[in-house]
Amino acid sequence: MKSKSTKRIENKKKKMAALIEISRLNEYDRNLKKTQISEANGSNCSELEPSVKKPRTEAPIGDSIDQKVCVPELGPSGKPKLSGLELQELKKMLREKTTKMRQQPVFKLRDVGINASLATDLENRVPLFLADLQHLIMYSQLGHHSPYSPARWCALEKFNRLATTCVLVVENMTLYHYMAHGNMFPFVSSTFEHKLEILAPNSSNSDVVRELSMVPLTGTQVKKFCTQYGTLEEAVHKSSEVFDTVRSLFPIEKDKEGKNQLYPDLPPTDRFPRTQLLLSGWQMVEENFPLPIKGLMENKYAGYVLTKDRYEDVTPHSKMFGIDCEMCKTTIGDLELTRVSVVDEDLNTFYDTLVKPENRITDYLTRFSGITYKMMKNITTRLQDVQEDLRRILPADAILVGQSLGNDLHALKMMHPYVIDTSVIYNITGDRVRKTKLKTLTEEFLSERIQEGKGGHCSTEDSMASLKLAQLKLTKSLYFGDAVMGNLHSEIRTCPELGTYNYATSMLKQTTKVDKTAVVVGLNEITSKYKYCVDKELKVQQQNEKIKYFSEKNCKEVVKKMCDSMGMFSLNIGHVKLQEGQLEGTKVFKNVDKWVKEIYENISTPGLVIVLFSGVERSNGCCFIQLKRDV
Template identity: 90%
Template sequence: MKSKSTKRIENKKKKMAALIEISRLNEYDRNLKKTQISEANGSNSSELEPSVKKPRTEAPIGDTVEQKTLLPELGPSGKPKLSGLELQELKKMLREKTTKMRQQPVFKLRDMGTNASLSTDLENRVPLFLSDLQHLIMYSQLGHHAPYSPARWCALEKFNKLSTTCLLVVENMTVNHYTTHENIFPFVSSTFEHKLEILAPNSSNSDVVRELSMVPLTATQVKKFSTKFGTLEDAVHRTTEVFDSVRSLFPIEKDKESKNGLSMDLPFTDRFPRTQLLLSGWQMVEENFPLPIKGLMETKYAGYVLTKDRYEDVTPFSKMFGIDCEMCKTTIGDLELTRVSVVDEHLNTFYDTLVKPDNRITDYLTRFSGITYKMMRNITTRLKDVQDDLRRLLPADAILVGQSLGNDLHALKMMHPYVIDTSVIFNITGDRSRKTKLKTLTEEFLSEKIQEGQGGHCSTEDSLASLKLAQLKLRKSLYFGDAVMGNVHNEIRTCPELGTYNYATSMLKQTTKLDKTALVVCPEEITSKYKYCVDKGAEVRQQNEKIKFFSEKSCKEVVRKMCDSLGMFSLNIGHVKLQEGQLEGTKVFKNVDKWVKEIYEKMPTPGLVIVLFPGVEGSNGCCFIQLKRDV
C-alpha cells in the first residue's frame, strides 16, 4: 500500500504534467494563429514575392524552432514558468482551494487519544472511556455549548462545518475481534485513520445504551435542579430531565432492594448525599488512580488487587474510612509501603500496621514518613498480608477518603471504585490543577495543627484529618471549601464536570436543543432503551419530534435505513447487536466491514463517522473515527 507522501508526490507530478500539457496547447494555439495571420497577409502580397522554384521536401528550420517553443521554460526548481493569464488562473485556483480547505473541519488526537491508539504498544496503551466518545459526539453537535468537552483526548476544529455525525454501534464486538481478524476488515482498516481502544464496562448490569445516552449532570445543572426540586433525588421522581446513574468500571452488583438507586434518607450528620463527593471514572484517571484496565493489569499494574471481588451499590449510608500510607525508599530506587493507617467514621483506629517491604530499605525518609530503623526492626508483615486484611475487613460499599488518595492506593497496590479525595473537593486557590497541602486545609478549615513534630508525618493523624475534612463538608454544602465551585461562572468555564456522576440527563435531548435533529435506528428491544433514556419510558411527546426512532428486524435493515436517511439528520445513530453464535465464524466480520462501507459511502461531506465495538465484560472494545471530507 502506498504511503501518503508517495501519493502526494504522484499527485503533484500529475498536476505539473497537466499544466505542461495546457501550456503546450496554449502555445500551439498562439503559433497557429500567428501562422494563419501571416499566411493571410502573405496571400495579399503574393504578387510581390518571387515564385518558389522547387517544392519543399522537408520542414523548414523555423518549424523545428516552433516545436521547441511548445515546451514551457522551466524555472530553477524544475517546474514550468508561468506568466500572464496562466499565472493568474493558477493563483486563483490555489486561492479557492486554500479557502475551501480552511473551511473544512479537522479532527486530531491529543496525547491521551494517542495513548489509546491501537498502534500504541499494549503495555503503554491506556483505553478511553465510553464517556469520552459521548463527549465527542455531543461536541460535534453543540460545540462550545456542549456540557462536556472532549479536549482531554482529541480536538475537533470547525465543528459547525460538519453536515452530519454518524455513529454505528456493533454490540458484542470487541477489540480482539478486530485485531485478530484485521485482514477481514479491509475497508475499516484502510479508510479509518484513528483506531482506539475503549474500556469495556466490567459489570454484568452495565448497558451500552445507558453508557452512551446518559450524560452526568454538570455543576450548573446540579444547582438548577436542586433549586427547582429541593434535592436531586426528588428531581429523579418529578421530572424526565434527571436520571440516576451507576458507574460500571468495577464489578458492582445491583442492589435488588433499592429500585434503580432511587431516593433515600440521609444520615442526620449530612446535608447532601456523600455520593456526590465521589470521583467519577475519568476523574480517577486524571488523578492517577490505579484502575482495573485490561492490558495494564498485566503490565503497569501487575501485582495490584481489587479491594473486593464484588462490590455493592454505594449509597448515602455507605461507611467512610480515612486512609493514609507512609513509604520508604528501597533498593529498587522507588518508594515502597512501610505503614498504613485506616480510621472509621467514629474517628477510631480501624486498622494500623507497619509493613516490611519486599526490598531492603535504603532511606527511611524519617522527616517525611516518621519511620525509623528501630520501628521496622522486628516487623514481619508484608504487603500481601495487608492486602488480604483490607479485602477481608472493608465493606463491599466502603468509601475511602484521603488526601491525594491515588498515591496511597498505588503504595497498597490496590484498586477501589468509591473514593473521596480531599485534594479535589477542597480548593482554596481557585485553580483545579493547584492542590493545597493537607496541613494547610486542616489548619484553615478545622483549626487544627498536624505534622508539627520533628519526627515526621503520622499516617493515623493524616487519615483522621482527611476524614474530618470530608465530614465537615457534608455538614456544610457541596460548594463549601471549594473556590472553583464557589461561583457559577467558574463552575461552567473551569470545571463543569464536578457536578455529579451519580445523576444524569439525556444525551439525545441535549444534542437536539440548538436546532439539531437526531435519528436512532436499531432493533425494537434496543430502541425501547434509547426511548427510555429520553423520557423514562413515557411516550415520546410532540416537543421531541426532533428525535426520530425507527425499529428494524435485522442488522441489514438497520444499515439500509441508515443509508436512506443520512443527510436528513444532524446526528445519526445505528445500533445492531450480534449474537454469540454469529461471532463463532468470520462471515459476520465481513458483513460488518460491508455495512460500514455502505454507510460511509452514503455519508454526505464533510461528516464525522464513528464505528464502535463496545466490548464485553472481560474484553475491551474499540472505536474507529474518520472525518469524511470533500474530495
Template identity: 55%
Template sequence: MTGPTNVSSKRKLRLENKKKKMAALLDIVKLNECDRQKNKLHQQDHQKEPNFAMIAEPSAKKFKPEQKEDGSANVDFVKPKLEGEAFDELKKMLRDKTNKIRNSPKFRLRDMGESATLKIRLENRSPLFLSDIQHLIMYSQVGVHSPYSPTRWCSLEKYNRLKSVNLLIVENVSLYHYEAFESEFQFLKSNFEHKIEFVSPLSYRGDIIKELSMVPLSATQMRKLINEYGTMADAAKNCTEIFDTVKNFFPIDECPSEPRETISGLPASDKFSRTQLLLSGWQMIEENFPLPIKGLVERKYADYKLTKEKYKNVTPTSPMVGIDCEMCRTSTGELELTRVSAVNEKHEVFYDTLVKPDNKIVDYLTRFSGINSKMMRSVTKKLKDVQNDLRRILPDDVILVGQSLSNDLHALKMMHPYVIDTSVIYNITGDRARKSKLQTLAQEFLNETIQSGHGHCSNEDSLACMKLTQLKLKKHLYFGDAIMGSIFTEQRAYPDIGTSSYATSMLRQCTKMDKTASVVGVDDTADKYKFYVDKNVTREVTNIACTSETSNRGVVKKFCENLNRYSLNVGQIRIAETELDNSNKAFNTLDKWIGEVYACAEMPTLLAVMFGGQKDGGNGACFLQLHREYV
C-alpha cells in the same frame, strides 16, 4: 496618405503577436511532452492536478535563451510562464484549495488516546472508556457548549465544518473478533486511521445504550436544577430530561437499600447523607482509581486485590475510615508502600504500620514521606500482610476517606467501591484541574498546621482528611467548593465535575444548537434510545428521529439514507451468535456494509465504527476516520 500605412502596421503587429503566442504554445507542448516522458509513473496524478511546472518559481534562476545561426532563439530549455486569464484562473484555484485545507476539520489523538491504540502492545495498552467516545460525539456537535470535552484523549479542530458525524455500533462483536479475523476486515483496516480499544460496558454489567445515551450532570447543571426544583431527587422526578442512575463496578449485594439522598437515619452530626460525597464510577475513572474492570484487571491491575470479597450497599450510616500512605523509591524506579495509617470517626488511629517494600529502597524521600533508614531497619511486614489486615478489619460497607486517595490505593494495590476524596469535595481555586494541598485545606478550614516537621506523617494526614469530611457534613453539600458554593472566587471551571448519580440525554445535549440527530436500530434498539431522549414517551422531540428496522441490512440502508440529512447519525446492528458460527462470512458482509457507509457520507465527515464487545468476551474496539477531501 497615412491610413493604409497604419493598417499595415497594425496587421504586422497582430501577426507578430500571433507568432509569439504560437511559439509559446509550441514551447509548452515540448515541455509537456518532456514531462510526460519523465513522469510516466505519475501520469494519473498529472491528469487530476494542474501542471504546476508551468508556473515559474519566484526563486528560479533566469537565463537568456541561446540563439541559433539564423538569429532565432533556441527555446528548447526555456521554462515559460502562464500569463493573463489562464494564470489568474490557476492562482484562484490554488488559493481556493489552500483555504479549503486550512478550514478543513482536523482530528488527532493525544497521549491518552495514543496509549489506547491497537498499535501499542496489549500488555502496555490502556483502553479508553465509552464516556470518552461520548464526549467526542458531543463536542463534535456543540463544541465548547458541551458539558464535557474529549481533550483527555483527542483533539478535534474546526468541528463546525463537519457536515455530519456518523457512528455505527455493532453489538456482540469484540476486539478479539477484529484481531482474530483481521483479513475479513480489509476495508475497515485500510480506510480507518485510528483503531482504539475501549472498555466494554458489558465487562462491568453495564449497558452500551444506557451509557452512550446518558451524560453525567455537570456541577453547573446540578446547581441550576437544584435552584429550580429544590433537590436533585425532585429534579429527576419532575424533569423529563433528568435520569437517576448508579453505576457499580464491584460485587455488591443486590439487596434493596434506601435512596442515596434520604434524610432519615442520618447521624446526629450530619446535615446530609455522606453518600452524596462518594465519588461516582465516572469520577473514579477521571481520578485514576484502580477499578476491577475486565481488560484492566488482567493487565494493569493483575496483582491488585479487592478490600472485600463482597460488599454491602452503602448507607448514610456507613462507617468512614481515613486512610493515608507513605512511599519510598526502590531499585525498580517506582514508588512502593512503606507506611499506612487508618483513623476512625472518633479520631482514633486504629491501624498504623511500617511496610518493607519487595525491592531495595534507593531513596527514602524523607522530606515527603517522613521515613528514614533508622525507622525501616527492623521492619518485616510486607504488602501482602497489610492487604490481609485491611481485608480482615474493614467493614463491608466502609467509606474510605483520603486526599488524592487513588494514589494511596495504588500504593496498597487494593480496590474499593466507596470513597470520599477531600481533593475533590474541597476546591478553593475555582478550577477542578487545580487541586489544593491537604496542608492548605487544613489551614484554611480547620485552622490547623500540618506537615510542618520533617516530611509528612500518615497519622496526621489521615486525621486531617477525616476532620475535613466531617466538617463538610456538618455544614452543607457545597461547603468549601468554590465552583458549586461560589466561595472564595466566582471563577467557573470547564469542565466542572458533577455526579453520575444523575444524568441527562446525550442526544438532547447534541441537538441544543439547532442540530439534528437520527437513530436507527434493529428490533427494539431505537426505542431504548428514544426512552433516554425523553422519559415522557407521549412528547415528541422533533429534531431527534428514532427508527426501528427488522434486519441489519435494513438498518444499514436506512443509516446510509440519513447520513447527509442529519448532523449526527447513530446506527446500531446486532450480529447474532448463530451468525458468528460462520464468522468469515459474517465479518466479510459487515466489512462491505462499512464500505457502503463510508461511500455514502459527504465530506468532510467524522466516521466511527464501534465493536461493542461481548459479555465475558473481551473489550470493544472503536475505529475512527475523519473523511475529508484533502488529507
C-alpha cells in the same frame, strides 16, 4: 607533487574557462530571443502561441537559426508554459481547489489517542473511555459550545464544515473479534485510518447506551436545576432531564432488590447521601488514581490488585473508612510503603501495621513519616500480607476516605471503586488545581491541630482527621468547605462555577439545542433505552421534534433504515446488537463489514464516520474513525 600555489592557479584557470563558457551561452540566448521576436512579428503565429527558445543542447554556440517554427515555450519542469487565457483559467481552477481543501474538516490524534491506537504495542497501549468518544460526537455538532472537549485525545478542525456525523454501534463485538478475524473486515481495515481500543462499558455497572447518552451536568446546568427545584436530588425526582448516575470501572453487582437509587432513609448524621462525595471515574483519572484499565494493568500498574474480586452497589449506608499510608525511600530511589492505618466511622483503629519494604531503606524520612530504624528492626510484614488483610476485612461496599488518597493506593498497589478525597471535597483556594494540606484543613474546619510533633506524621492521626472532615461535610451540605462551589463555612449554596459528575443529562438534547437534528435507529429494546435517556417518562406531547427514533426488527433493517434517513439529520446513530450465538461463525463479521461499507457510501460529504465495537465484560472494544471528504 604539485605545490599549493600551482593547484590554486589551475583552479583559477578552470573557473575562468567556465565563466567564459557561461558568457557565450548567455550571448547565444540573447541572439536567439531577438531572432524569435523578429520572426514572430513577421509571421502568422498567434499572440497566444508565442515561439519558445529551443533547449541549448539542440544548437551549439555560433550556429545560425534558420527555422521559423512556433513551438510552445517550456517551463522549468519541461512542460509547455501557459499564457493568456489558458494561464488565467488554470490559476482560477487552482485557487478554487486550494480554497476547497482549506475548508475541509481535519481529524487527527493527539498523544493520548496515539497511545490508544491499535498500531501501538499492546504493552504500551492505553484504551480510551467511551466518554472520550462521546466528547468527540458532541464536539462535531456543537464545536466550542460543547460542554466537554475531546482535546484530551484528538483534534477536530473546522467542525462547522461537517455535513453530518454518523455513529454505528455494534454491541457485543470486541477487539478480539476484529484482531482474530481481520481478513473478514476488508473494508473497515482499508478505509478507516484511525483504529483505537476502547474500554468496554459493560465491564462495569453500566451499559453502552447509558455511557454514550449520559453527559455530566455543567456548572450552568447545576445552577439552573438547583434554582428551579432547590436541590439536584429534587431535580432527579421532578425533572425528566436530570439523571442520578454512578459510574465505575470495577465489577459491581447490581442491586438485586431494585431499591431506589436515591435511598431516602439516610443515616441520622447525614443531611445528603454520602455517595455524592464519591469521585467519579473521570475524577479518578484526573487525580491519578490507579484504575483497572487494560494496558495499564499489564504495564504501569503491574502487581496492583483490587481490594475485592467483586463489589456491591454503594449506598448512603455504606461504611466509611479513613486511610493513610507512610513511606520511606529505598535503594530503588523511590518511596515504598512502611506503614498503613485504617480507622472506622467510630474513630476506632480498624487496621494498623508496619510494613517491611521489598528493598533496603536508605532514608526513613522520619520528620515526615514518623518511621525510625528502631520501629522497623523486627518487622516482617510485607506488602502482599497487607493486601491480603485488606481484601479480607474490608466490606464489598466500603468507602475509603483520605487526603490525596490516590497516593496511598499507589503505595498499597491496590485499586478501589468508592473513594472520597478530602483534598477534592474541601477547597479554600478557589482553584481546583491548588490543593490545601490536611493540616490546614483540620485547623480551619475541625479546630484541631495535627502533625505537631517533631517525630513526624502519625498515619492513624491523619486517617482520623480525613474521616472527621468527611463526616463534618455530611452534616452540613454538599458545598460546605468549598470556595469554588459555595461559601467556606456556610450551608447556603452560592452560584456554582463547576458541574458535577454524579448527575447527568441527555447527550442528544445537548446536541440538538441549536440548529442540529438527530436520529436513532436500533432494535426495539435499544431504541427504548435512548428514549429513556432523553426523557425518563416520554409522553407524546413532550417528544422532541429534533430527535427521531426508529425501531427495526433486525440488524440488516437497522442499517437499511439508517442509510435511507442519513441525509436528513446532522447526527445519525445506528445501534445493533449481536447475540452470543451469532458470533460463533465468521459470516457475521463479513456482514458487519458490509454494513459499514453501505453506511460509508451513503453518508454525505464531508462527514465524520465512527464505528464502535462495544466489547463485553473483561474484553475491551474498539472504534474506527474516518473523515469522508469531498473528492
